[in-house]
Amino acid sequence: MEKTIPHIEYTKKTAQQLLAVEEPEVQGLYRLADRIRRDHMGDDVYIRGIIEFSNICANNCLYCGIRAGNGKVARYTLSADEILETASAMATGHQMTVVLQSGETPALGDEVLGGIIRRIKKETPLAVTVSVGNRPRETYRYWKECGMDRYLLRFETSDPGLFLRLHPGSTLEERLKCLNDLQDIGIQTGSGFMIGLPGETPDILAQNILLCRELDLDMIGIGPFIPHPDTPLGKERNIYDDNREMFFKTLAVLRVFNPDAHIPATTAYDAVFPGEGRDLALRRGANIFMPNNTPACHRKDYFLYPDKPGVDDPADQCLESAVARIRALGRNVGEGPGHSIKGAHVAPSTSKAVGASPSRDRSR
Numbered sequence: 001m002e003k004t005i006p007h008i009e010y011t012k013k014t015a016q017q018l019l020a021v022e023e024p025e026v027q028g029l030y031r032l033a034d035r036i037r038r039d040h041m042g043d044d045v046y047i048r049g050i051i052e053f054s055n056i057c058a059n060n061c062l063y064c065g066i067r068a069g070n071g072k073v074a075r076y077t078l079s080a081d082e083i084l085e086t087a088s089a090m091a092t093g094h095q096m097t098v099v100l101q102s103g104e105t106p107a108l109g110d111e112v113l114g115g116i117i118r119r120i121k122k123e124t125p126l127a128v129t130v131s132v133g134n135r136p137r138e139t140y141r142y143w144k145e146c147g148m149d150r151y152l153l154r155f156e157t158s159d160p161g162l163f164l165r166l167h168p169g170s171t172l173e174e175r176l177k178c179l180n181d182l183q184d185i186g187i188q189t190g191s192g193f194m195i196g197l198p199g200e201t202p203d204i205l206a207q208n209i210l211l212c213r214e215l216d217l218d219m220i221g222i223g224p225f226i227p228h229p230d231t232p233l234g235k236e237r238n239i240y241d242d243n244r245e246m247f248f249k250t251l252a253v254l255r256v257f258n259p260d261a262h263i264p265a266t267t268a269y270d271a272v273f274p275g276e277g278r279d280l281a282l283r284r285g286a287n288i289f290m291p292n293n294t295p296a297c298h299r300k301d302y303f304l305y306p307d308k309p310g311v312d313d314p315a316d317q318c319l320e321s322a323v324a325r326i327r328a329l330g331r332n333v334g335e336g337p338g339h340s341i342k343g344a345h346v347a348p349s350t351s352k353a354v355g356a357s358p359s360r361d362r363s364r
């Protein structure tokens with residue numbers, strides 16, 4: 001495979017052709033993705049610790065276990081002190097980024113989160129990633145002033161009709177505007193999608209990959225759709241249930257199309273391939289690991305999908321396990337915050353370039 005693709009045309013047709021490869025060629029696709037990852041991102045795997053600080057959400061995304069309409073969820077919100085305590089415990093040298101994640105709700109005041117970001121930046125050496133959904137441009141700007149380094153906002157599907165069905169009251173256009181605002185403001189921006197949603201077609205899957213490239217993202221997170229029983233999609237199946245290799249093929253093609261983006265081995269891969277999913281993802285294009293640092297007493301209340309791994313493991317055990325898995329693959333644990341290598345969104349004083357590539361002009 002590596003030798004048969006001397007020059008890659010980044011088109012939907014190419015994505016579809018690569019997604020369609022079968023054994024034994026698929027092994028060549030994985031080797032190609034791994035080689036591109038190594039050439040562009042190096043052998044460092046950066047560890048980002050997630051704190052799921054609130055499971056309160058005003059939205060009703062059809063696939064999500066903590067959707068507002070799920071009355072079985074015990075709702076919680078960590079206090080600022082609890083978040084600071086958890087973040088401070090993370091700053092051991094292995095996890096130099098904290099990812100603050102919650103449901104999307106206007107009840108979470110901009111100033112409250114802004115104050116938490118300021119405190120983390122003042123009291124710890126951590127880079128701060130935030131993932132709390134669609135917000136006004138001015139809010140993103142304010143949080144950047146507070147010290148926010150990065151923002152994650154997955155578009156989930158590139159198909160406007162499917163997006164609308166899955167996210168009642170919200171449009172793909174609005175989501176893309178948020179992503180555009182984040183990039184305009186100069187925040188390292190991550191997005192991504194689910195693989196195998198009911199209603200997804202091969203054409204949509206290829207378009208998802210292409211959209212990631214067109215958005216020129218700093219980070220791209222993807223993972224298989226896993227039906228949650230307490231949601232409207234609870235009785236649906238992943239459309240690739242009988243062809244789960246597609247989850248890894250998608251990851252590999254994503255890396256081929258996005259050589260310079262950070263790509264996490266998301267937890268959902270371990271849920272589908274217990275004990276080895278994230279290792280395989282790291283060998284097929286991924287370069288980021290994101291262990292859960294949410295206080296153990298709340299983990300079971302943040303079930304976006306069933307069989308989520310690590311729910312009963314203490315945070316230090318999740319970290320130890322992540323470090324051991326990375327080293328067992330012959331890779332290094334990345335030092336420093338592991339900012340975007342694209343340059344345009346990174347303050348020079350804190351960036352750590354790995355396999356440096358030229359900065360890009362993101363003006364559109």
Ligand code: SF4
Pocket residue numbers: 057058059060061064065066067068102103104133
């Ligand atoms: S996916 Fe996010 S915005 Fe949608 S219901 Fe779940 S937590 Fe809320």
